[in-house]
Amino acid sequence: MVAMDAKGWIGASVPRREDARHLLGQGVFAGDVTAPGMLELAFWRSPVAHGRIGAVTRPAGVYVAGEIGPVTLLPAGPDMPGFRQAPYPPLAEEVVRFVGQPVLAALAATRGAAEDLCARCEVEIAPLPAFADVPAALAPGAAVLHPGWADNRYGSGHVKAGDVAGLDAPIRIRRQLGLGRQSAAPMEPRALIAVPDRRTGELVLHISSQGPHVLRHALAAMLGLPESRLRVVAPDVGGGFGAKNRLMPEEVVACALALKLDRPIRWVEDRREHLMAGAQAREHLYDLTLHATRDGIALGIEGELWVDAGAYALWPTGAFAEAGMAARNLGGPYGIAHLDVRHHTVATTKPPMGPYRGVGRTGACFAIERLMDALADEVGVSRYDIRRRNLIAQLPHTTAAGMTLDTGDYPAALEACAGMLDLPALEARRAAGEKVGVGFAIYTEQSGHGTTEWAGRKARVVPGHETATLRMHPDGSLTLLTAIHNHGQGLETTLAQIVAEELGLHPDAIAVRHGDTGLSPFGFGTFASRSLVFAGGAAKAAAEMLGAKLRRIAAHFLQADVTLVDLREGRAWAGAASIPLVDLAHAATMRQERLPPGEPPGLEATADYCPPEDAGVFSYGVHAAVVRVDAETGAVALEDYCVAEDCGTMINPMVVDGQVKGGVVQGIGTALTEELRFDAEAQPLSTTFAEYRLPDAPSLPEIRVLHLVTPARSTVHGAKGVGEGGAIAPPAAIASAVEQALGLGMVVTQTPVTPRRVLAVLP
Amino acid sequence: MIPAPFTLRRAATWQALPELLEDALPLGGGQSLMPLLALRLAEPTALVALRALPGFSDIAERDGALWIGAGVTHARIEDGIGPAPLRDWLSQVAAGIAYRPVRNLGTIGGSLALHDPAADWPVALLALGASAVLRQGDTRRVLPMAQFLTGAFATALQPGEVIEAVTIPIPAPGTRFGWCKLAPAPGAFADALAGVFRAPGAAPRIAVASPAGARLMPEAPPPDDPHLARLRAVAIRRAGA
């Protein structure tokens, strides 16, 4: 079905092997796993945003903090002295700090019965002040959420380069901007089952997780278990997008109770819990001033940004990466040499913030692109031209914040994206009175960043390498073991393509296994657009090692010089002579006497990979949104959406398209519909999909994608990460398009751009 | 979440129904009720499934009106029942309610009995001059919609009484009906609803969603929220008033 093109498997749109099981309903997700004697867990969660816990009345089968067994809380957030600690207890101990925080744990034979137990619990909570947003938390005289804190900031930072104050720029544009609070909302909520294995003495945790090894490390530390006695299995995972990559209280409670009671414990998050108490994301506030010349050249940005990080810091990073990344990315793809931005990570009585596709950059992109639009309006050039004037023309380029944008051609991408549209036709419609408009936005996406970058951020976990084991079995079939996780990214297929390319095999010959600490070498999991670069690099390196051994053995069999041996089509060739790899595998494993003298038996290679440019490689893209606005109702209809993007070499273009389109539609949700709203007492107002609205098919146009390909200099096959980029630019592009449709200047300052907000900016 | 425990009863005859309902809620298609139960926003101890009641899903033309059994699903109406042009009007309203798998179970009677102020049928049926046929055992009474719909989440139903059917007068030739639902997305609950019914020689009858449920203009109370008030005015105009 799939022809290997002239280049081989790299660049071939191989259909995904993952599909077959899901299309038959045979995928196995954590919530599908059961065990004999299993108890189901439900949580009594705080109904108030902030309060002191008093008397607790509860039936048997309900546990309070302190009864679930010994638990050691872990410090979370950057490993630096100025960052205040707010570790998240598995069950609240004296104080509750957001609506939905777990307070009591109920166990029963069914989930319904466990919820019935919760319904019979009574907990006295003496109310304390709620801080529903950043201004409330930072108001003078506000009480502090955590003991010992001087104010409600986890920490602050300062990104400074050049000398904004000394610029004396003639144009200064100050704007306040905001990005709404979101839920990653994977279709599969979180789920887990902790099963004591009496044979091995292990606790086996099946959990919907993006990174089982790192999770095991934290859980073992909290529970006081050796890591050798905790096995974490992440089976099929129904989407993550960041929301399944932090240590959360529910898994700690489930594991502790499974150990305490020596019984399997299952917890399946429902949607209300996910929207109320799962990791939340975004919610940035900006107060920025752009300094520029009269001909529209942006020179510097100064100001402040605040991130509403919620009540606790999730292990390992807390929300600090969010604010810092937003600050460092404020320059976007533009040659802005002066930055003076203070960033603050603020505690409120809302659920803790976690990462979500586009971390930091969706807000930074919204901010800089809104400012560029304002600049265009101010100096009287088109919003397209202002970008052309300011884009970095020559790469590599080190930004003011110290990031090295590596390869590509940003102006070419802008032109390519505009070329996907019929702009004169759109202009004609506008001239005829139609309220249609186009908006452009440009992003860069750091990917494949390693030790230098993460250590620089003072991360407690530095995901600077990834390991793969490639094993050839006696019959010549292969298994690749890796510690990244595949929850829709197609990595079972693309990693097989990389190994197949190296060994001259069909990808179907290579099984890929992941997501199980009992199977694969240590690794960090899937996040930060890293997996293809890191695990692809490790897979290729392991394949090279295994290939070298196969060539040595083949040279012996073929009586040829090893340098002349070539692997293709499942055979080792030396000139016209060849031998099937299966014969080599058989010899190496079952018939060692046939091996060349001194060649050790076995065909297994484990390779670790650190990217040579460990500050990361940068994908980028230009988005164009075409909208039609109903000026009477404020409704925004997307008519067209175009992307011209460059993620380097594509291993599987079909998979890349899927990542881009899926990311864009999440970004459209950020732009138009998705918002976790709270009232002034920090009561959540968006606890079902009726209130937290994900985009669905009728509201979307086809997402049109054009690929520009500039290979990275140092990564395997020149690939860059592509997972997050799509989700970064849509809010900026759509906000700009709405303004053009309405004939307005830069007035859209807050996402999502709901009908209410559209009507509010109309004169 | 899982609903609080309840007992499910099945009503097989109209005569037995009032007793079954004494401590229970009636269950039509369940498409509005089950989500409320799943969130434990309502915790009835018993539900009575109505759909096996004789004639509960009948459709007929009688005495110049279309009789739609309370158990007729939105999907069946969407696919076309009754004579044109009423058929198309009803289909348009039904097609805008939630999503097809929900419409396959959700019923016109259930929607009316709940009278969610953002629901489609109460407004549409009010505009169309429909009546509710209410039944308790062997006793029937017929109320015009304006009398049946007493307020948001409130109707004239008495204990032990359920909606048996809706009757809609077959419109005279030349009659027109306009319908406008403004919602955040197809199938979502409405921000504004308006139905405008124009019979030849008569003043238009305009029904809207209001904080007090479905109401006729001009007496429908305005939404408190100026945004929704604005949308309602737009909906009324777009429905053809």
Place this chain on the structure above:
Amino acid sequence: MTRLCVNGETHDVRCEDRDSLALVLRDALGLTATRIGCQHGSCGACNVLLEDVPVRGCLVPAALAEGQAVTTLEGLRDDAVMIRLRAAFTAHHALQCGYCTAGMLIAARDLILRGRAGSAAEVRAGLAGQLCRCTGYDGIVAAVLAAQ
């Protein structure tokens, strides 16, 4: 005991009246193709067929399905439309994580059988309320058009 006829087989299952069909299919019968994504009818992951008509499995008490034919994705393995849909979903990259897929396939099959998959716009309209968080829907729309 509740007697359910699922995918042509009769099962007597122990469940409570409050248990949804989706829950019972998964927990009592091990038919886990039916996924639960929201429990309030908004996402479509739990679609199953009741007398050949798609319904939300989370919004039907299992006990009310007694006496009706229930079909899950597992029971549509040899269905002619589903065979075409499966091939088209792979060819058009219409799934990523796979969690929404069963519900999406059941909704898509219904669109095709009702003749409501004639254009991209019609397919999009017909897929209202079928949430997918991964693909952006383009692949799904293309696959449904290709499979009819």
